[in-house]
Amino acid sequence: MADAIFWNKIADKYAATPIANESVYQKKLAITDKYLTEQSEILEFGCGTGSTALIHAPKVSDYTALDTSARMIEIAQEKLQQTPQSNLTFVESTLENWQQAHSDTKYDVMLGLNVLHLMADYRQVIRQSFDMLKPGGYFITSSACFEGFSWWSLALPVMKLIGKAPHVEKFTAKQLMQAMLDAGFVLAQEWKPSPKGGQTFLVMQRPK
Ligand SMILES: C[S@@+](CC[C@H](N)C(=O)[O-])C[C@H]1O[C@@H](n2cnc3c(N)ncnc32)[C@H](O)[C@@H]1O
Structure with a gap:
């Protein structure tokens, strides 16, 4: 898979890069905390090197974190060896393959952080996530x-062609929300770190 090769190549650099905005990251962790309980069974996809999984796992019952990049998972497992957490498992897998192999398993919370826009069909991933939740x-x-024109959107296809960028789906916050609502989700919480847009943090609920 072309994108796994891209992420394998940059995994070590990704692991060594400090978080771009610590206060934004902390707020995302704090929002997530409100939806976790000691009984929660969690599935995270596109977990990267596992930093967020390692923070949340001690608060929940069971945490599985997937990534399609073997090197990302290797680094995550090295971190886990340094701070063992028996309820946390890192697995090299796409979300699609995991769902096929575990079609009867349902989760309390699923996380997809900085990954939906990197997947070939985000609408399909949203529908899959709905199906995998309790x-x-x-x-x-x-x-x-x-949102609108950016030099990034012009540069991305060229960067992808020369192996310097992964596949990126360009959707607006409104399109993302519509895909969530179309799948059957209802909005629980929305936070936009910048009033100018660019990033949307969403908590969507599968109705009871
Ligand atoms: C930008 S990184 C985000 C990592 C982490 N969630 C974070 O916020 O730091 C995107 C990750 O998604 C993974 N990824 C891309 N497509 C995927 C797929 N179909 N299934 C699982 N992981 C995927 C990549 O390997 C990469 O590690």
Whole structure:
């Protein structure tokens, strides 16, 4: 898979890069905390090197974190060895393959952080996530949204062609919300870190 090769190549650099905005990250963690309980069974996809999974896992019953990049998962597992957490499992897998292999397993909370816009069909992923949640469960996402013209959107196809960028789906915050509502989700909480747009943090609920 072309994108897994891209993420494998940049995994070590990604792991070594500090979080771009610590206060925004902390607020996302704090919002997520409100939807976790000691009984929660969690599935995170596109977990990268596992930093967020390692923070949330001690608060819940069971936490599975997937990533399609073998190197990202390797780094996540190294971190887990340093701070063992028996209820946390890192798995090299796409969301699609995980769902096929575990079609009867349903989760209380699913997380897809900084990943939806990187997947080939975000609407399909949203529908899959709805199916994988228990009634009343939450889908928590953080996504880059493209509102109008940006030099980035022109540069991305060229960067992808030369292997310097992954596939990126360009959707607006409104399109993302519509895809969530079309799948059957209802809005529980929305936070936009910047009033100018660019990023949307959503907590969507599968109705009970
Ligand atoms: C921008 S990184 C985000 C990592 C982490 N969630 C974070 O917020 O730091 C995107 C991650 O999604 C993974 N990814 C891309 N497509 C995926 C898919 N179909 N299934 C699972 N992971 C995927 C990539 O390998 C990469 O590690």
